Amino acid sequence: MECDVLVIGCGPAGLSAAGYAARAGYSVIAIDALAPGGQLLYIDEIENYPGVSSTSGFALAESFEKQAVSFGVSIEFMKAESIRKEGDAFIVTAGGDEIKSKAVIFASGARHRHLGCQGEEEYQGKGVSYCATCDGPFFKGRKIAVVGGGDTALTDALYLSKLGSEVHIIHRRGEFRGQKVLQDRVMAKENIFLHMNATVQSINGDGKGVKSVTLSDGSELDVNAVFIFVGVIPNSEMLEGFAELDKGFVVTDGHMRTSVPGLFAAGDVRTTPFRQVVTAAGDGAEAAHSADEYIQNL
Ligand SMILES: Cc1cc2nc3c(=O)[nH]c(=O)nc-3n(C[C@H](O)[C@H](O)[C@H](O)COP(=O)(O)OP(=O)(O)OC[C@H]3O[C@@H](n4cnc5c(N)ncnc54)[C@H](O)[C@@H]3O)c2cc1C
Incomplete structure (x- = not known):
């Protein structure tokens, strides 16, 4: 040809x-x-x-x-x-x-790099997302989880904190990789909560949408959306x-x-x-x- x-x-x-x-x-x-x-x-x-x-x-x-x-x-x-x-x-x-x-x-x-945890594929497009600009506006006033600790995770957590009632950042390490300036802004936000040294074990829902995530320590966090930024x-x-x-x-x-x-x-x-x-x-x-x-x- x-x-x-x-x-x-x-x-x-x-x-x-x-x-x-x-x-x-x-x-x-x-x-x-x-x-x-x-x-x-x-x-x-x-x-x-x-x-x-x-x-x-x-x-x-x-x-x-x-x-x-x-x-x-x-x-x-x-x-x-x-x-x-x-x-x-x-x-x-x-x-x-x-x-x-x-x-x-x-x-x-x-x-997008996936977490590979239970519920991730099932709830893609029903609460699991890899793009805050794309899907953030669908979760105005709701509780949101953000997974990751780099620049994208922090930037998008800040963006999502303007839309969601609460943003929970779940990061597998004890420190963020993202820029210091972004870390400072994240720390200053009243509706952002940090879950360090934690991973997502499963994303749970009712078939129609996300209801919670289970973390590595066995605790359950009530959220309506999970934004995954791990690369x-x-x-x-x-x-x-x-x-x-x-x-x-x-x-x-x-x-x-x-x-x-x-x-x-x-x-x-x-x-x-x-x-x-x-x-x-x-x-x-x-x-x-x-x-x-x-x-x-x-
Ligand atoms: C779930 C989800 C929701 C999103 N929501 C939005 C949104 O609301 N708004 C928005 O603007 N963006 C959104 N995006 C992002 C948007 O879809 C991408 O930015 C956009 O599609 C990128 O376009 P692209 O052409 O560069 O690449 P892609 O869309 O990735 O297309 C690349 C194509 O190349 C083909 N290909 C790859 N390798 C080869 C090869 N070796 N030979 C031949 N073909 C090959 C693939 O099969 C694919 O069809 C979303 C993405 C996802 C995954």
């Missing part, structure tokens, strides 16, 4: 990039290991994508896919396995095939040794250019402080624009 622009990953970043590149007149193949939509497919309700009133992640994914296809994008279901450059051409191996392209937009996303894992393994990575995230400039000319990265997989559908879609548009500039100068 051959195309001008190969997009790896069909989440919001990849489908946005693919649509913009196809609309600019390029032949575009977009591949995905699973299904178009990426993490959108795990979102029960999304209410913060600009211009779209509350909708399901599935419906938004369908609309991203339909629009990209209407611009001429060819979507294929295959997992990209390796990438190399031969002269100016990129060769990506996927599903036993080789795809040759002038530019590659890498939009393979990231996955994000970028899906960037195939770029190791090929492009510059920082803790696995693809290093880009503001134009989504990576350390390899002609390779662009967009969305959750790249070094960025904020991971949302709108930022991923914005990155995708920028990456397609940069790919256009790059191809014109070949």
Whole structure:
């Protein structure tokens, strides 16, 4: 197979990039290991994508896919396995095939590290969340648990303390890893309570929503939501040794250019402080624009 622009990953970043590149007149193949939509497919309700009133992640994914296809994008279901450059051409191996392209937009996303405790999977989308901006507003005035002790956990605990009646931070160590300034702010909040040297044994509920968590000392904490911030894992393994990575995230400039000319990265997989559908879609548009500039100068 051959195309001008190969997009790896069909989440919001990849489908946005693919649509913009196809609309600019390029032949575009977009591949995905699973299904178009990426993490959108795990979102029960999304209410913060600009211009779209509350909708399901599935419906938004369908609309991203339909629009990209209407611009001429060819979507294929295959997992990209390796990438190399031969002269100016990129060769990506996927599903036993080789795809040759002038530019590659890498939009393979990231996955949240899970606790692996009982109830975590069952209550995902029913109180268990990995994103405070996304789901915090659904728990206004309720009791919230935050698991983790790094910058994200502390920042998001502070954000959630403005929404929830109580925020309980559960951290497995005796000290936080997050910045001192964040620790000071957390300590100063009257409705934030700390549970140090504690882990979550189970997340309990009534089938419809979370009711409590059981901690490692056997105590039970009544909460309606559990926000888990114990790390994000970028899906960037195939770029190791090929492009510059920082803790696995693809290093880009503001134009989504990576350390390899002609390779662009967009969305959750790249070094960025904020991971949302709108930022991923914005990155995708920028990456397609940069790919256009790059191809014109070949
Ligand atoms: C439960 C949940 C709720 C969320 N709620 C919200 C919300 O309310 N609002 C909001 O703005 N954001 C929300 N987010 C975050 C948002 O979904 C992500 O920021 C966004 O989807 C990132 O888009 P992306 O395209 O970068 O990556 P992803 O959506 O992760 O898509 C990446 C795609 O790449 C594919 N892929 C990976 N590796 C390969 C490979 N080697 N070859 C081929 N394909 C590959 C994957 O299968 C996937 O389809 C939520 C996320 C989750 C998990």
